[in-house]
Amino acid sequence: MLTLDALKQFGADTDDGLSRCMGNEAFYFKLIGKVIDDSNFKILEDAVAAKDLDKAFEAAHSLKGVLGNLALTPIYEPVCEVTELLRAKPDVDYSEYLKKISDKRSELAGLLK
Amino acid sequence: MNRSTDLYVDGKRRILVADDEIVNREMLENILCDEYDVLLAEDGEKAYDLIRQNRNTLSLILLDLMMPKLNGLDLLSRLKEDSDLKGIPVIVLTSDQDSEVESLVRGAADFIPKPYPQPDVIRARISRSIELAEDRQIISATERDELTGLYSYEYFSRYVEQFDKYHPNSEMDALCLDVNHFHIVNERFGMAKGDEILRRIADCLMTVFSESDSVICRKNADTFLVYCSHRDDYSSITDKVSEVCSDMPTSVKLRIGVYAYCDKKLDIRARFDRAKIAADLIRNNYMVYVSTFDETLMENELFAEQLVDEFSKALAEKQFKVFFQPKFNIAGDKPVLSSAEALVRWFHPTLGMISPGKFIPLFEDDGLIAQLDEYIWRCAAETIADWKRRLGISVPVSVNLSRAEMYDPALVNTFEKITSDFGITSKDIYLEITESAYVRDSDQIVDRVKELRNHGFFIEMDDFGSGYSSLNMISELPIDALKLDMMFIRNAFDKQNDTRMISIVIDIADYLGVPVIAEGVETEEQYLALKKLGCTIIQGYYFSKPVPAEEFEKFLVEKDS
Structure with a gap:
């Protein structure tokens, strides 16, 4: 079960995230549960694989907003980097970033169980 | 604020x-x-x-x-x-x-x-x-009415909408408040006084209706609209307004139309239209200041609107038919057909026959009556000409004139043209002019009547006794017959069987040297009594209801034999 301590340990800025949830811990956890299932993670990976960088950018951009609001820093930061890269569209290898995002997402998902 | x-x-x-x-x-x-x-x-x-x-x-x-x-x-x-x-x-x-x-x-x-x-x-x-x-x-935008500080109508509607949104379960009334005869206040005492009265009414309304459960605006001139939680009685408001205006040079009375328990499915304008219909109902009533809308009012209003809307089509399609009711001279032993009155009937394709009592007043208000009347006059003239040509016989037919037509300078020309168009004379058409037409602007009306008489037309004063002619005035009127108002006959025979008033009118007619025509005579008892009193001419169901021209011919043929 998710706890604030676990989230802190994970690296989330829980004070910041909780304040946007009006201090309501249960609500905060509920929203975190939703972001884990956000379809934009998969859209991002698929679009990068298909070299549809516009679509990938949109997905990353959306994720960035949500992860920032929930202050899930360890995922938020790599998503920000990917978003900026995709905005500029350089021909780079995104796999390292995507892996980092995927790993952190799995780690967070593990905390929820 | x-x-x-x-x-x-x-x-x-x-x-x-x-x-x-x-x-x-x-x-x-x-x-x-x-x-x-x-x-x-x-x-x-x-x-x-x-x-x-x-x-x-x-x-x-x-x-x-x-x-x-x-x-x-x-x-x-x-x-x-x-x-x-x-x-x-x-x-x-x-x-x-x-x-x-x-x-x-x-x-x-x-x-x-x-x-x-x-x-x-x-x-x-x-x-x-x-x-x-x-x-x-x-x-x-002009949210506020500058004069009173109340909302302007445009904003009022929006706030009413919002009010409904936030109070969906409140039972609301729509009120339309008018000042009785406000235009006269402005006319007599000047705009400044009029404005002062409107400001005081607005202030008074703001104290009577709390902002938390009502919205108020001034719509135009002296009309105020209030949307408020339902109340059972609004009569105290008219008293309060009169009170705050008690030092004004004239007494101020509001009339209030109430559409209670608004149907919120109706748009806002429709709700206040209903309140206005209720308010208009007591426009000239000095005893009643609050009037509540009910659905039959709306039905009447819609019905009236339909009739007015369909007038032109009805005229073009000849849905109006002219009927003839015989008048009999009863001076001798046996009643003799003397003339007829042309009366209009409206055969509506879906509504069936509509009584003239329902549409004539509407058309008088709308000014459509002039077209209808001229149509009737021409139909009557055509029928007279037809009888003359086919049967070699006719009686004079009287037609009705509305008050508004008496102001038309071309009236005589119109009748001259009609008679010449159909090859008949001024002796063939009698003109019935209602007594009340003589009362207002009597000089002008009297001159017009004189003009008509000078051209040979026979003038019957219709509905005599229903208006307020002074006896002094009657002696100077240019008329050829007095037509007794139907109410005289009804009152004389219905209740106390008192025919003294009729007897007085007959005396007046004798003095003027003109015959008395009694209409609305329905029974033998009435007929015999009127004959005994000296009434010369009788019209009514006792002899015949108004009938189509073809059916009327039997009276002509009978008279001829």
Whole structure:
């Protein structure tokens, strides 16, 4: 079960995230549960694989907003980097970033169980 | 005091959050739901639909820029191009600094960055944007009636809508308040006094109706509209208004039309139309000051409107038929047909036969009566000519003239033309002019009647006894017959069997040297009594109801034999 301590340990800025949830811990956890299932993670990976960088950018951009609001820093930061890269569209290898995002997402998902 | 904010005291302003990320939507909803009624949209199209549906009640839009179907910037442009929607402030939600500037250029009121700032910062920015937008609206439009400080009608309607939204279960009344004979106040005492009276009424209404459960406006001149929680009795308001105006040079009385327990499915205008119909009903009633609408009033009003609307078509299609009711001279042993009265009937294709009592007063109000009357005159003339040609016989036919027609300088020409068109003479058409026509502007009317008589037309004064002719005036009137008002006959025989009034009228007619015609005679008893009293001519169901021209021919043939 998710706890604030676990989230802190994970690296989330829980004070910041909780304040946007009006201090309501249960609500905060509920929203975190939703972001884990956000379809934009998969859209991002698929679009990068298909070299549809516009679509990938949109997905990353959306994720960035949500992860920032929930202050899930360890995922938020790599998503920000990917978003900026995709905005500029350089021909780079995104796999390292995507892996980092995927790993952190799995780690967070593990905390929820 | 800014009253536009007072309306929200019990309720909440409505705002829309448009963002494709459910987490963002729920987070904002959670931050705002205590203070606002929050609508949610997950894409641009849905947002646009909701904005249009709620255009009159939406206080603000929180708009994410990157959304499926219709992106935020395009939606923003669409809103700013629409005069109905451009006044709703939009705050853009964005994590890109570049977009912030572009949003403001495209008309956004403000932006909120992502990740979101602290909830109180969000709330403050929203509240500030709403306030600015509302102030701007109030400045740019005439929300207030300058004279009284009440709402103008345009704003009133919007506030009524909002009131309904926030008080969906309140039982509401729509009131229409008019000052009796206000135009005379302005005329007699000047505009300044008139304005002072209107201000006092407005102040009085504001004390009577509390702002928390009512909305008030001045619609025009002396008409005030009030939308308020239901009350059983409004009569005390007219007294209060009279009281606050007691030092004015004339007494001030309001008449109030009430549409109680408004059907909220009706639009606002329709609700106040109903109140107005009720108010108009007591326009000339000096004893009753409050009148309540009921559905039969609306039915009558709609029926009246339908008749007026369909008049031209009915005339073109000859739906109006002229009937003839015989008048008999009863001076001798046996009644003898002396003349007839032409009476109109309306055979409506779907409504069936409509009684003239229902449409003549309407057409008199609308000025359509002139067309109808001339149509009847021509039909009557044509029939007279036809009888003469085919049967070699005819009797004079009287036609009715309305008061308004007596002012027409071409009236004599019209009748001259009709008689010449059909090859008949002025002796063939009698003119019935109602007594009440003589009373107002009598000089002008009397001159017109003299003119008609000089051209050979026979004048019957219709409905004698229903108006207020002075005996002095009657002696000078240019008339050829007195037609007794039907009510005389009814009253004389219905109740106390008192025929003395009839006897007096017959004496007056004798003095003037003209015959008395009694109409509405229905029974043998009435016929015999009138004959005994010396009444010369009788018309009524006792002899015959009004009949079509073909049927009337039997009276002509009978007379001829």
